[in-house]
Amino acid sequence: MPLPAIPRRVKIGDAAAFAGITPRAIRHYHAIGLLAEPERGSDDRRRYGYDDMIRLLWIRRMADAGISLDDIRAGFEGATGIEQSLARLEESLASKAAAIEAQRAAVHRLREVGSPLGLLSPLVSSRLHDLPPGALRPADLDTLLVTERIFGPLGAAVQADRFIVLATHPELRAEEDRLAEAEKSLDDTMSPGDPRIEDLAAQRCAHETALAVTIDRSGLDEALDNLLDQEDEHTGEEEGGARMSAMEAIGKMPYDFSPARVRYEERVIELLHPADQDGGTPEAC
Template sequence: MPLPAIPRRVKIGDAAALAGTTPRAIRHYHAIGLLAEPERGSDDRRRYGYDDMIRLLWIRRMADAGISLDDIRAAFRSTTGIEQSLARLEESLTSKAAAIEAQRAAVHRLREAGSPLGLLSPLVTGRLRDLPPGALRSADLDTLLVTERILGPLGAAAQADRFIVLATHPDLRAEEDRLAEAEAALDDTVSPDDPRIEDLASQRCDHETALAAAIEGSGLEEALDALLDREDEHNGEEEDGARMSVMEAVGKMPYDFSPARVRYEERVVELLHSADQDGDGDPGAR
């Protein structure tokens, strides 16, 4: 069977089709000096010969491997100069593979949890996994999100104990809701000198002390200590950006607190600190 007519040179569209690229890309290779300009036909259009096609095929194969165009140019000049480029490329690919694996794990946790809880770290997700549906409120998840950003997964895992106790102690949850409603009422119509602020801050301090006692009595602290003992297993995933202090975060978060609410929060911190110093309890973080 005779061979079909074999062209000695092909147009740019045919060259692009064979190489698996586009005419635009080939023109770019010409512009940056990666691929020499070929001869032109009588119609003043580029015509590509066998050697041009071999060069183009190697360019595409290296580009598909992730090698930059500058490094491809260096590789054509000398094989010795490509080694450092390949080492950088391999390091970059390793980093990308780790990032992709972390994304896959996050998607898996999200699907398994069936709620935004799965987007938090495995430490927090695992700690709250056994709570019944609906026990963890949307506002609780918001708080954990902020805490994990500020204090990291371990800080959020410790705070998760608070929500476990609230979910399993109806009386404490009812008191939490009552206090939250009273705190929300400290709007711009309330003076920072209103005597109700001191009374409400004292009630909040008592509530935090009761919460801390419930956490201690539940054995959750021992479970958290076990997590701390295995902290080495989670070192690689804890840092997800530079950590900031609580006060720095408070200064950056747009809390819509009235002057009365700000004064109330200050008094709560002062009372909790005083109670801790006096040994009357360890209310812990709110």
């Protein structure tokens, strides 16, 4: 059986098709010195021979492996330092592989949980996954998301106890809703010195104290300790983006609080943590 006609040289379109790249890529290789300009035919078009095609095939394989064009050129030229470039590439690929695996795990949790709760860290989502549908409100998830960003998965897991108690104690949820509605009145029309601020802060303090007592009696703290023993490797691994201190993060998270609302929040902290106030006298809510 006779062989088909075998060309001694081919045009750029045929070379690109065989190598699995584009003519534009080949022209770019010429421009950066990665591939020498070939001979031209009588029509002044480039013609590529066997050695050119071998070079193109190796370029394609190395590029597919993630090696930069500069490093490919250095490798062809026998330049020193290529090993360091390859080591950096390997580290980068390992990091990308870890990121992809983390994404797959997040998608799996999201599908398994069936709500945005699955996008939080495993430490938090596993803490709350047994709650009935609708027990966690969108605002609760928003709060956990912010807390996880500021204080990490452990901080959000601790805060999750609060939402477990609210979801399982209707009287505490009702009081939480009542206080949240009352706090909306602390707008720009109210003076920071309004006596209603003190009264509402005392009510919030009493509510937070009742929540803390319920959490303590429920044994949730002990359950969290057990969970941490089992999943310690997850703490600190789930945070995306650059890490920052809690104070830095708090300073970058905007809240549309009026001066009255700011004073109210300060007063609640003072009532809940009297020992932290310089020279303060312990107060009761």
